[in-house]
Amino acid sequence: DGGITQSPKYLFRKEGQNVTLSCEQNLNHDAMYWYRQDPGQGLRLIYYSQIVNDFQKGDIAEGYSVSREKKESFPLTVTSAQKNPTAFYLCASYQLGGAYGYTFGSGTRLTVV
Amino acid sequence: AQKVTQAQTEISVVEKEDVTLDCVYETRDTTYYLFWYKQPPSGELVFLIRRNSFDEQNEISGRYSWNFQKSTSSFNFTITASQVVDSAVYFCALSEARGNYGQNFVFGPGTRLSVLP
Numbered sequence: 001d002g003g004i005t006q007s008p009k010y011l012f013r014k015e016g017q018n019v020t021l022s023c024e025q026n027l028n029h030d031a032m033y034w035y036r037q038d039p040g041q042g043l044r045l046i047y048y049s050q051i052v053n054d055f056q057k058g059d060i061a062e063g064y065s066v067s068r069e070k071k072e073s074f075p076l077t078v079t080s081a082q083k084n085p086t087a088f089y090l091c092a093s094y095q096l097g098g099a100y101g102y103t104f105g106s107g108t109r110l111t112v113v
Numbered sequence: 114a115q116k117v118t119q120a121q122t123e124i125s126v127v128e129k130e131d132v133t134l135d136c137v138y139e140t141r142d143t144t145y146y147l148f149w150y151k152q153p154p155s156g157e158l159v160f161l162i163r164r165n166s167f168d169e170q171n172e173i174s175g176r177y178s179w180n181f182q183k184s185t186s187s188f189n190f191t192i193t194a195s196q197v198v199d200s201a202v203y204f205c206a207l208s209e210a211r212g213n214y215g216q217n218f219v220f221g222p223g224t225r226l227s228v229l230p
Contacts (some may be wrong), residue, residue, distance in 0.1 A: 033218075036218075040122070040222065040223075041222055041223075042117075042204060042220035042221055042222040042223055043204070043220040045218070058205075061177050088156065090158065092158075099146045101146075101150070101160045101163050101206070102158070102160070102218070103160070104150075104157050104158040104159075105157065106155060106157040106158065107156035109156075
């Protein structure tokens, strides 16, 4: 079955550490996105990529970095510069020009300990 | 700037009741898309519907129906005869209609629906 796989489901980070969240899709979608969700809030865009080797900052990119070396993969690194990283992170993909909305992964819950 | 408002933070209903989730949007675009997503406790957002701004016909899919009114910038979602499995957070979203969502895909804050047995 086609879909998006995010791993791990739960992640714990010590202060000062960088961590990388994985996002892989086998839908052959062009575009991929990273969102952050905080309790009681909507989704906020961190980064997005519409083509391999290219990506754009979203509304809250500070303290995060991404890469898009392969069409199917869009990992997100939460750096030590992100002061409040505890949140639920969702990855999504979309076929440009497609008739439907995003396809989402099941998310990664990151907690700073 | 685009904005989506979901004024209802949380709603609780008893099973079999009908419930309407409100969504009001703001955009300067004349062509845009509106969406509803469901987020069950598992966390994954599930696509429910996409509506083009030129199509104001109401849509019905089983127990779900959507009322799009451009005059009031609203895209409300009704669940008829609610069931416990409908318990989730529901998000309304807005995007420009260029087939290139990028930064212009805006989510509302979500409405948490609890359906009690």
